[in-house]
Amino acid sequence: MTTHVRCGSLFSGDDAAPRRNVTLGIGDDQCIAFLCDTADAPPVAVHDTVLDYSNLFVMPGLIDVHTHLAYGNAKSEEDIDLYQPLEFRALRALFFAQKVVAAGYTSICSPGDAGQVSLSVRNAINFGLFEGPRVTAAGRYLTTRQGLTDWYPTWIGVPDTSIGRLVTSKDEAIEEIRVQVKNGVDCIKLALDGTQTRGNGELIAAFTQDETTTMVTEAHRLGRKVVAHAMGREAVLYAARAGVDLIFHAFHLDDACIDAILASGSAIGPTMTFQRNIIDFTQPHEPAAQKGRPAYVERQYAIACENIQKARKAGVPMMTGTDTGFAVTPYGEWHALELEIFVRDLGFTPAEALRCATAVAARFVNHGSKVGVLEPGRLADFIAVEGSPLDNIAILQDKARIRHVHIGGKRMQIPERGYDPRQVTDRSLANWTDLYTQDRVRELYPARRQLAAAAE
Numbered sequence: 001m002t003t004h005v006r007c008g009s010l011f012s013g014d015d016a017a018p019r020r021n022v023t024l025g026i027g028d029d030q031c032i033a034f035l036c037d038t039a040d041a042p043p044v045a046v047h048d049t050v051l052d053y054s055n056l057f058v059m060p061g062l063i064d065v066h067t068h069l070a071y072g073n074a075k076s077e078e079d080i081d082l083y084q085p086l087e088f089r090a091l092r093a094l095f096f097a098q099k100v101v102a103a104g105y106t107s108i109c110s111p112g113d114a115g116q117v118s119l120s121v122r123n124a125i126n127f128g129l130f131e132g133p134r135v136t137a138a139g140r141y142l143t144t145r146q147g148l149t150d151w152y153p154t155w156i157g158v159p160d161t162s163i164g165r166l167v168t169s170k171d172e173a174i175e176e177i178r179v180q181v182k183n184g185v186d187c188i189k190l191a192l193d194g195t196q197t198r199g200n201g202e203l204i205a206a207f208t209q210d211e212t213t214t215m216v217t218e219a220h221r222l223g224r225k226v227v228a229h230a231m232g233r234e235a236v237l238y239a240a241r242a243g244v245d246l247i248f249h250a251f252h253l254d255d256a257c258i259d260a261i262l263a264s265g266s267a268i269g270p271t272m273t274f275q276r277n278i279i280d281f282t283q284p285h286e287p288a289a290q291k292g293r294p295a296y297v298e299r300q301y302a303i304a305c306e307n308i309q310k311a312r313k314a315g316v317p318m319m320t321g322t323d324t325g326f327a328v329t330p331y332g333e334w335h336a337l338e339l340e341i342f343v344r345d346l347g348f349t350p351a352e353a354l355r356c357a358t359a360v361a362a363r364f365v366n367h368g369s370k371v372g373v374l375e376p377g378r379l380a381d382f383i384a385v386e387g388s389p390l391d392n393i394a395i396l397q398d399k400a401r402i403r404h405v406h407i408g409g410k411r412m413q414i415p416e417r418g419y420d421p422r423q424v425t426d427r428s429l430a431n432w433t434d435l436y437t438q439d440r441v442r443e444l445y446p447a448r449r450q451l452a453a454a455a456e
């Protein structure tokens with residue numbers, strides 16, 4: 001049995017311009033059997049199915065390499081680490097994973113989560129218990145004293161339910177990597193930025209070069225990839241020299257970092273949506289605003305735009321990610337804003353941005369050689385969109401335009417279900433920001449969002 005998908009236009013993920021009037025054939029093995037002009041397509045047999053997407057734009061399912069499944073739209077560190085049991089976080093993650101699919105995302109990397117939440121969600125989906133995106137799962141971030149995720153006072157430490165795992169020696173780090181690998185993670189997450197700065201404001205890396213290299217070498221020896229949170233120049237440099245596969249943020253990279261990244265074959269996931277939303281959405285009453293966070297983030301964002309463009313021009317591969325999972329980046333809401341940022345602020349063409357979110361990002365996630373591009377032999381993970389994102393990249397943020405999502409050929413049926421954020425998260429005493437869904441942002445800033453323009 002073959003499913004014949006008649007596509008008005010089709011962007012394979014690998015080409016500069018879409019093809020018109022093509023048919024995508026899906027076989028019983030969840031893979032693409034053929035892709036050809038509709039005029040030349042094989043005849044439709046008796047038990048075959050025909051899907052008429054002739055007024056839609058078909059492209060590979062989108063990939064977000066930075067979606068934290070366990071955070072639950074967190075409003076504070078405590079929300080991330082403390083207030084819900086791991087078992088509830090896993091159930092919540094499964095619920096939110098559906099919202100990610102509905103937004104057109106068929107693969108994600110969940111780079112750092114408490115317990116075994118992400119890999120459990122991955123397994124539940126892989127085993128066919130629930131529908132959801134393909135998940136590439138990390139476990140807890142490896143951190144050290146004064147590193148990211150070691151954010152409570154020393155007398156509290158890093159609790160067991162935290163997203164971080166505090167290691168205080170190379171031996172402990174190796175032990176933790178081996179435990180996580182045994183438990184079944186796909187990648188190891190390193191918290192490479194420290195919390196301390198030099199006199200000139202530069203962030204000091206949390207780990208030394210030697211420690212970083214030891215951790216990456218051990219993860220690679222065990223056949224796992226490594227991702228790192230590295231905002232500061234020093235952390236980016238250590239990550240690149242150690243051969244970290246995917247470096248997040250890299251806002252303060254310099255030429256030495258670029259050279260090291262090119263030499264090691266690393267990629268960057270700038271993940272600027274989180275910062276953009278803090279700048280654009282934060283209201284004056286929120287603690288984030290009162291602490292001057294939006295203004296600080298805006299300065300960082302401007303530096304990042306300049307530096308990331310340098311890396312792009314030098315040929316560093318860029319992957320799209322959003323840091324979804326915070327209240328400022330709720331699940332299913334802003335994933336595709338990163339593509340708009342790639343075009344507007346980082347100098348990519350719309351076709352290049354689409355490739356970053358498909359063919360390029362596929363190089364990192366599970367089944368990398370089978371997703372991200374539409375061609376015979378690959379898995380039939382694709383979406384059908386109303387309108388062309390090549391004409392206006394912002395339309396991908398309009399959920400109503402994501403008409404169909406297929407994973408392994410199967411059309412996802414995602415129920416439209418609401419939730420009360422005060423019940424699912426929202427336990428902490430002081431919050432960073434409110435919850436910024438698209439509806440809420442339109443309500444607050446009617447003139448400000450581009451989505452109105454996108455819908456023209």
Ligand SMILES: [Zn+2]
Pocket residue numbers: 066068323
């Ligand atoms: Zn993150």
